Amino acid sequence: MKKIVLSLILALITALSFSQESSTYxxxxxxxxxxxxxxxxxxxxxxxxxxxxxxxxxxxxxxxxxxxxxxxxxxxxxxxxxxxxxxxxxxxxxxxxxxxxxxxxTPAGRKFAEKTPLITQESMLAGQEWGKQIGERVMEKLRAKGYINK
Structure with a gap:
């Protein structure tokens, strides 16, 4: 009986500490x-x-x-x-x-947080252009190798 009570108490303490840990996290x-x-x-x-x-x-x-x-x-x-x-x-x-x-x-961190939306927006446009260039190169290579018609 003592073992069961001790086990329950230990389980309760563990659950409470995890809950508190999770709350601070x-x-x-x-x-x-x-x-x-x-x-x-x-x-x-x-x-x-x-x-x-x-x-x-x-x-x-x-x-x-x-x-x-x-x-x-x-x-x-x-x-x-x-x-x-x-x-x-x-x-x-x-x-x-x-x-x-x-x-x-920090000042750099605050500036980074402030500028991230603009950086993301401009980066997406650059990424689209980059993807377009890669696509064009793939098509050129496929044409050059005769895999697709010109």
Whole structure:
């Protein structure tokens, strides 16, 4: 009987410490998302999705969409953090997150967070051009080798 009680107590202590550990990890992840500028990006995505639905459902009053947007933006990032926590935990320790947070709290980190959306947008355009050039080279090579007609 004592062994069962001791086992239950040990299991409870382990569960509580894991829960607390998970809670601090989740807080660190949320802070990293905030300081990295990702929170603004995620909010932008939510608002873009709502705008798309709004266009598709033009018969729905604007008040509905305003209410829905407020509701979604209230805790959308918190819900996303809940979903992302186990993924990040597989790959990064809480100490890793703290290091990333420390970087984003430096002037260079703040500038990087601020400029990332612009860098991403411009990089996507460059990537499209790069892909187009590769495609053209493939076609030239295929034609040169006689695999396709000129």
């Amino acid at each position: 989740k807080s660190s992840l949320k802070k990293m998302i905030q300081v990295s500028g990702s929170e603004l990006a995620y909010s932008g995505i939510v608002n873009q999705m709502i705008s798309m639905f709004k266009q598709q459902q033009s018969n729905v009053p604007v008040e509905f969409w305003d209410e829905f947007a407020a509701e979604m933006n209230k805790d959308a990032v918190g819900q996303l953090v809940d979903m992302l926590t186990p993924i990040y935990q597989k790959h990064l320790t809480e100490a890793d997150l703290q290091s990333v947070i420390s970087f984003y709290e």
